[in-house]
Amino acid sequence: MNFNEIAALDKADPLANKRDEFDLPADTIYLDGNSLGALPKTVKSRVAEVVSQQWGCHLIRSWNDHQWIDLPTRVGEKIAPLIGAAKGQVICCDSISVNLFKLLSSALSLNSQRNMVLSTEDNFPTDLYMVQGLSNLLGPELCQLTLVAEQDIEQSLNDKVAVLLLTQVNFRTGQLLDMQKLTKLAHEKGILVIWDLAHSAGAIDVELDKCHADFAVGCGYKYLNGGPGSPAFLYVAKRHQANVKQPLAGWMGHAKPFAFDATYQGADNINQFLSGTPSVIAMSALDAALDTWQDVDMAKVREKSIALADVFIKLLQAHPSLIDLRLCSTEDSSQRGSQLAFAHTDAFAICQALIERGVIADFRAPNILRFGFTPLYTSFEDVWNAVTILVDVVETQLYKESRFNLAGKVT
């Protein structure tokens, strides 16, 4: 591929103008939006307004005047269309970890004849830790974690499994699991499914309702660009809402929070999954970030995400000097999320050298160099320039300089 072809791809890109809606440093090629999304310009003004006007001037009146009290529902409803969910099923609150606790417990109680939670050994650790914590609390007779390799999920579905807990896009390899097929197979065996959409929401065209998903969680700080520590969201299919009781019963999930009743009575809708007071400033930032998505077609996002990664692979494979970077993600774009993983013995040092040269990627232990592709603000020219710099870092052996070998840094 030559540069003219790259320029033509940018020219034909229907999402190209979205980049202007983000604040990105001029000297940076940001390929880490799969970990922390970039800053939408609208977030800056919204946060300033929330702090100085809503909080500073209107003080406590803002719970009503600026509808702070409805933020979790409003933000949930803005996320819903991005993940294929009809109204009344998504709410914004807490972190993925905390929301998983609520949903794991809910799903186990719906399927109380069984005790096994089946997940994958390469799942993001917090998902597994939440099951382990719940198992310690409830005892193994009520909750027991079983781990299998991703390729063994199907054959491990049996009548002992109560809940299948899967992350749709693997955080290391980018492997995309087939939500439609696995949900169907699980249901045929009487298993409920919880999907972790951390690496899918805003990256691929998720279809929760179409796949008859039961439960899902996801975060606001990656592809949705809500900022560091942005609140997460959860999805509970309408058909389950009347039959579940989540364990972190808090006053915000009460049917009438301001009745201040001593007895808990959960709301009869998705609001029952709230626990405490929403983090208004952070949730307002996510609310503003979601406005960027309002005119975006997820099918176009997916198309561009695939094209960006495919171009990256093609350019990289054209350089014999990069032969030691072994692609660990599948080359089959239909089975991949929006990121690529490469294994290399010096992955950490290469990542550090790239960052010094303005290409922000990340390292995941033990030896993975990860590149994320965020179609709203990444151009094909970015991909071209990133590969050019990568080639230079490897060919000049810049990464071998001792300053790049500082183990233990968060990347």
Ligand SMILES: Cc1ncc(COP(=O)(O)O)c(C=O)c1O
């Ligand atoms: C698949 C997955 N689940 C969960 C998390 C983190 O969850 P939390 O919002 O609790 O930090 C991550 C990464 O941040 C992740 O990649």
Ligand SMILES: Nc1c(O)cccc1C(=O)C[C@H](N)C(=O)O
């Ligand atoms: N979520 C993170 C955080 O709060 C701080 C630092 C890094 C992260 C992460 O991106 C972890 C992430 N889920 C991953 O895919 O590696």
